[in-house]
Amino acid sequence: MSDTSPAPTPRRARVRAPELIGEGGWLNTGDKQYTLADLRGRIVILDFWTFCCINCLHVLDELRELEESHRDTVVIIGVHSPKFVHEAEHQAVVDAVERYGVEHPVLDDPQLATWKQYAVRAWPTLVVIDPEGYVVAQHAGEGHAHAIARLVEELEAEHEAKGTLRRGDGPYVPPEPEPTALRFPGKALRLPSGTFLVSDTTRHQLVELAEDAETVLRRIGSGERGFADGPAAEAAFSEPQGLALLEDGSVVVADTVNHALRRLDPATGEVTTSAGTGRQWWQGSPTSGPAREIDLSSPWDVAVFGGKVWIAMAGVHQLWTWDPVGGTVAVAAGTTNEGLVDGPAAEAWFAQPSGLAATADRLWLADSETSALRWVDLDGHVHTAVGTGLFDFGHRDGAAAQALLQHPLGVTALPDGSVAVSDTYNHALRRYDPATGEVTTLATDLREPSDAVLAGDDIVVVESARHRLTRLRLPEEAVRVESVAHRTRRAATEVAPGRLRLDVIFQAPSGQKLDLRYGPSTRLLVSSTPPELLLKGEGPDTDLSRDLELNPAVTEGVLHVSAMAASCDDDPANEYPACHVHQQDWGVPVRLAEGGADRLPLVLAGMDEEAGEAGEV
Numbered sequence: 001m002s003d004t005s006p007a008p009t010p011r012r013a014r015v016r017a018p019e020l021i022g023e024g025g026w027l028n029t030g031d032k033q034y035t036l037a038d039l040r041g042r043i044v045i046l047d048f049w050t051f052c053c054i055n056c057l058h059v060l061d062e063l064r065e066l067e068e069s070h071r072d073t074v075v076i077i078g079v080h081s082p083k084f085v086h087e088a089e090h091q092a093v094v095d096a097v098e099r100y101g102v103e104h105p106v107l108d109d110p111q112l113a114t115w116k117q118y119a120v121r122a123w124p125t126l127v128v129i130d131p132e133g134y135v136v137a138q139h140a141g142e143g144h145a146h147a148i149a150r151l152v153e154e155l156e157a158e159h160e161a162k163g164t165l166r167r168g169d170g171p172y173v174p175p176e177p178e179p180t181a182l183r184f185p186g187k188a189l190r191l192p193s194g195t196f197l198v199s200d201t202t203r204h205q206l207v208e209l210a211e212d213a214e215t216v217l218r219r220i221g222s223g224e225r226g227f228a229d230g231p232a233a234e235a236a237f238s239e240p241q242g243l244a245l246l247e248d249g250s251v252v253v254a255d256t257v258n259h260a261l262r263r264l265d266p267a268t269g270e271v272t273t274s275a276g277t278g279r280q281w282w283q284g285s286p287t288s289g290p291a292r293e294i295d296l297s298s299p300w301d302v303a304v305f306g307g308k309v310w311i312a313m314a315g316v317h318q319l320w321t322w323d324p325v326g327g328t329v330a331v332a333a334g335t336t337n338e339g340l341v342d343g344p345a346a347e348a349w350f351a352q353p354s355g356l357a358a359t360a361d362r363l364w365l366a367d368s369e370t371s372a373l374r375w376v377d378l379d380g381h382v383h384t385a386v387g388t389g390l391f392d393f394g395h396r397d398g399a400a401a402q403a404l405l406q407h408p409l410g411v412t413a414l415p416d417g418s419v420a421v422s423d424t425y426n427h428a429l430r431r432y433d434p435a436t437g438e439v440t441t442l443a444t445d446l447r448e449p450s451d452a453v454l455a456g457d458d459i460v461v462v463e464s465a466r467h468r469l470t471r472l473r474l475p476e477e478a479v480r481v482e483s484v485a486h487r488t489r490r491a492a493t494e495v496a497p498g499r500l501r502l503d504v505i506f507q508a509p510s511g512q513k514l515d516l517r518y519g520p521s522t523r524l525l526v527s528s529t530p531p532e533l534l535l536k537g538e539g540p541d542t543d544l545s546r547d548l549e550l551n552p553a554v555t556e557g558v559l560h561v562s563a564m565a566a567s568c569d570d571d572p573a574n575e576y577p578a579c580h581v582h583q584q585d586w587g588v589p590v591r592l593a594e595g596g597a598d599r600l601p602l603v604l605a606g607m608d609e610e611a612g613e614a615g616e617v
Contacts, residue, residue, distance in 0.1 A: 015135040017044075017127075018117035020077070024090045024108025027097050030173035034105065036133055041166025043155050044129040045076045045148065048120045050083050051096035052369065052407050052425075054298055054314045054352050055142050056124040058280065060100055061257055062145040066152070067104060072167045073156055078106040081115040083123065084393060084407055085486050086425035095448070095465050098175065099184040099202050100239075101225070105171050121602055122586050128152075131159045131166065139509075140603050141584030143282065147509030180467040181216055182207060187301060187410070187451040188462050188469060189243035189251065191266060196453070196460065196469065197251060199240040206240065206253065206264065213460050213469040220269055227258045227278050232269030237262065242301030242356070244309060246324060252309055254299040261291070261299060261311070261322060275322050275329050280315065283564060283583055288330035291322055296329070301410075303356035305363040306378065312353040312365060319345075319353060319365070319376070333382055337525065337562055338585045340370040340389050348382035350374075351390060355410035355451065357419060364419050366408040373411065373421055373432055385432055386421075386439055389529055390587050391558060394485035395426045395441075403439035404485055405430065410451035412459065414474070420459060422449040429461060429472070443472055492589040494596035497552035502526065502537070504544040504563040506582065506604040512567040525562040533557035533590075544604070550592060561586040563604050 017036055026033055036044070047063065049056035060078075067076050078097075082088040087096075088110040097106050109115060118127055118138075126144060128137040128151060137151055159165035186201040195217060196209040205221035218232065226236030240262070242254035252274065253262040260276030275291035276299075285295050297315030304310075308321040310332065318334030333345035341349035353374075355366030363376040372387025386400045394404035408430075410422030418433040420442060429442040429449060448465035461470045504524060508514055514521045520542035528534040537548035544563060564583040584604055 017129045017133050017135045018114070020046075020079070020107055021113045021117070022079070022107040022109035022111075023113070024080070024093060024110050027094060027106040027108060028102065028173060028175065029105045029171050032171065032173075034171060036129070039075055039171075040133060041131045041164060042075045042170070043070070043073055043131060043152055043159075043165075045074060046114075046118070046127040046129065047076060047078045048081050048115060048118070048123065048125040048127070049078055050081055050087055050123050051093070051100065052084055052087060052352075053123045057100060057257075058142045058298065058315065059124045059126065059145075060102060062142060064103075066145055066149050069149075070152055070156075071170065073165060074152055075170045076104040078102060078104060079114050080106055080108050081112050081120070081123070082110060084425050086406060086427075092448075092465075095184070099464075101202070103172060103174065121588065122584055125603075128155075130155055131164045138603055139582075140586075141582065143582060144509070147512065150509065150511050178467075181214075182467045182469075184464050184467065185450075185462050185469070186239075186241040186464065187243050187254075188453050188460065189245060190453045190455060190460075191245070191251075192249070194455075197243055197264075197266070198462070198469065199243060199253070201239050201241060201256075201464075204237045204239065206237070206243075208266075209469065211455075213455075213471055218269070220264060220271065225257075227255075227260070229262075229272050230270070232271070235262075235271035242299070242303075242312065244302040244304055246304065246309070252302050252322075252324075254302050254311065256298050256300055256314075259296040259298060259315070261296070261302070261309075274324070283336070284566075287320075289328060291327050291329045294329050296320070300352075300354045301356045303358045303363065305356075305358035305376075310356055310358070310363055312356050314352045314354050314368075317350045317352060319350070319363075333376060333380065337560075338369065338390070338587075339527075339529075339560055340367070340372055340374075340384060340387060342374075342382050342384055345376070345380040345382060350382075355408065355422065357411045357413045359413050359417075364411045364413065366411045366421060368407045368409055368424070371405045371407055373405065373408065373419070385434070389558070391589060392485070393425075394483070395423070395428065396483040396485055397430075397440050398438065398483075400432065400437045400439055403432075404483075406486070410449065410462070412452045412454065414454070414459075420452055422452055422461065424448050424450055424464075429459070442474070446470065492556060492591040493600070494593045495550065495590050495600065496594065496596040496598050497550050497592045499598060500548045500550055501599040502546045502548055502559075502561065503599065503601045504561070504604050505601055506544055506563070506565045508565075508567040508570075511570055513570040514565070514567055521566040523562075523564045527560045529558045529560065530554065533559070550590075552592065554592065556589070556591045559586075559588045559590055559600070561588065561602060563602070565604060 122140045184202040186199040208217045220232040228236040238257035251264040276296040281295040281297040300314040301312040311320040321332045339349040351369035354368040357364045371393035393406040396404040406425035409424045412420040421430040450464040451462040533554045535549040
């Protein structure tokens, strides 16, 4: 007699989940404080995120479908773990939770207490806890929703059979909506009529304001998150951001979460789609071709430069172009690696470009994650005016080489050839003068300024977190402020000088296997800041483990690690299995010290048997 009983569930590592602690307390729970014991019987997914991080915002969107389809068994908890000083402010976290439509409880962890308990090393990281309170999986980076959904189904079946699954309503309590005309506006554009068009990001609309920058004339978009063309009342956006005026009088819109460029006819209010498919671009996808057939990734701003529309493609740390005449898109600059590297367009590195402004001979850009002001010349070379890298930021005026910004999102060309920078996390408007190389402060006490536009002798600033446009007179002289410098809040990992074993841990998610059809399915790229930190081991290779040699003469720095692995669904009955790319970039601050670690493990995807080991560093 054949055995028809179901195959046993594979054994998972049993690692007790540490308690959830955070000085900032809980959001989206109706002021109730929770412990893991309160959630026993539910499948808990911890999403370690920070609101500056585009990859974290991608994960928020990836989790929406899982959150809805398993609402009675799964509780998603965002653990907000700040990188920038501003992100440690509680009100800033409250604002971000509303701004990005987070519909689950969030633990505000400004001191990274829970981050450290779970040995997290990268934003974003997802941790799955079973109904009995044990960690069963950990995934760094984005693109893991498919694997986690399969794991959730396995856990539901396993714990339903054991009697340890508890169904019911979750702890999420939505906040009361605020009755403001705008809600977290992103970017603004002055139309030829003198009115202002504003991307009302959180309400998924465009709003036209009168010349006073206050009176609402009309709204474009249904106000519901969606992706639909049509007349003003029926069109749908998803967190729109950048706006640019084309020669024919139409407006191109960076429809960020729809991964698309939309086109608005201001005369009729009609909205159409010009570029993008609505799907997010992944490694291996085409990067040029007919605009409506190519995937984009979180376009954040747009500007007309050199006859084409340039796109700040924040989601992949690149600049792309769209040709409205030819109807094509293509990569213009950047490698998809995250960092600050100047040079020819094809070799440059960016970190979440989020603001663009064009002059006759330069395309200025706010490179937010490096807290940098950068520019592209007519020959396609990339230059940095202000900023040093991913982990240095602050508010410091003076010579550009010493000046500091903090996560700027906007840049505006001024009539005298200088540029104004919406220095978002410093709540300031800054000015850089290429003629003198000096950075000054134009205004302070703004609340998360994300863009600014000229209006005669005035500059109108988008105060995103005050939900309004603010008109300022351009001063003849800037106001100097006291200098403040910061480095990222993450503690450095102490490592021994000399040989360091780097292991990127990858385990194909349940139901998948490595894709070896076309050769190696993994890739590892390593570099460092400063470059002198690495004596050996930099560059690309296909092995996810590598021996590095650290320079004893360099006491501290940052290891930049980019890993990628491809896996496919392991189903012999499926002739065309779905394949998935897992990618993560780490910037690991290290301090060289005798007796420090000689091994650095980083978890790319899957944890199971590696769980305890990954938590040792």
